[in-house]
Amino acid sequence: MKFKLMMVVLSVFAISACSSLLMSNGNKGAISSSLMEFLYPDETSRAEHVAEIPTLTLPVKVGLAFVPSTNWARDGINSSQQIALLENVKKSFMQYDFINNIEIIPSDYLKGGQGFETLEQVSRLYDVDVMALVSYDQVTQSTEKKAALLYWTIVGMYVIPANENSVQTFVDTAVFDVKSRKMLFRAPGISKLEESSTAIKIDAVLAEKSIEGFTLAVDDMNKNLDAELSRFRTRVKEENVAKIERRAGYSGGSLAYFGLLVLGATMVLRRKYSAA
Structure with missing residues (x-):
């Protein structure tokens, strides 16, 4: 009788220990980097800036970097992971012939x-004209679920509460002309991941889902980058949001085509009305 009572006490203690472990790990965390805090750190930097139409020299030289983490806290992703993600972003830019090179x-x-x-x-x-800055926000959360995992051992059954782990990631690329300090365009990307785990595996699961969340969010952002680059070319033509120049020896480029088309159309109209 005493032996059975002791086993019951030990089982309850084991379950309680698991619950305590769960509560210590069941929390909410966030990592982020702020573009606004980096570019405008004080009142002086936030003073009204006189609007200026940027001049882009084709082919454009682009620098690509992650914005440092907020308040100089630890970065959400280490340097090697950042470089790997930026290589994916680089591919979105390199498909356009009006871009010379991209420095990570x-x-x-x-x-x-x-x-x-x-x-x-x-x-x-780095000898670049344009900077593409990638900022991010990622929230990780672990909460106890009603469901539980049952384990049979030599001394009986253990009940281990399961956790619902969620990772929500937001990334944003803002592209600036360095000389005029004007933002040319931006593109966001998001992802949300969820997975259950035991209390013991919370940290490992969240670490794995964290980098996966960044990867998926960057993939989503790349799709939006393609759309924004295309939109920007149209705005250069129709809204005059930037002036276009060419480097010595450069004669191509998708952005330059807009200028050539406008010039060609003007010459055709002049000839037409001269003949009339």
Whole structure:
């Protein structure tokens, strides 16, 4: 009788221990990097900026980097993971012939300061005209579910509460002309992942889902980047949002085609009315 009572007590203690472990791990966490805080860190930097039409020299040289994490906290993804994700973003730009080259810039180079002054220093270092800055927000949450996992052992049955783990990720690429400090366009991407686990496996599951969430969000962002690049070319033609120049020896480029089409159409109309 005493032996059975002892087994019951031990079973209850084991279940309670699992529940305690679950409660200590069942929480909500967030990692982020803020584009606004990086570019406009104080009141002076937020002063009204005189609008200026940027001049893009084709083919464009682009720098690509992650915005450092907010308040200099740890980055949500390490340097090697950042580089791998930026390689995927790079592919979205490289398919256009009006882009010369893209330099992937480690976020460490941006941690030395804040604001457009830092952006200008980095652009000179890497010899780029345009900077594409990727910011992010990721929220991870683990909550106890009503369902439970049952385990049979040599001393009886154990009940281990299951956890519902969710990871929501938002990434955003903002493309700036460095000289005029004007944002040319932006493209967001999102992802949401959910998976159940035991309390013991919470950390491992959340770590795995965290990088998967970034990967899926960047993939979604790349689709939007393609659409925004196409939209920007149309805006250059119809809204004059940027002036276009060419580097010596360059004669192609999708953006340049807009200027050639307009010039060609004007010449045809002149000839038509001259003949009339």
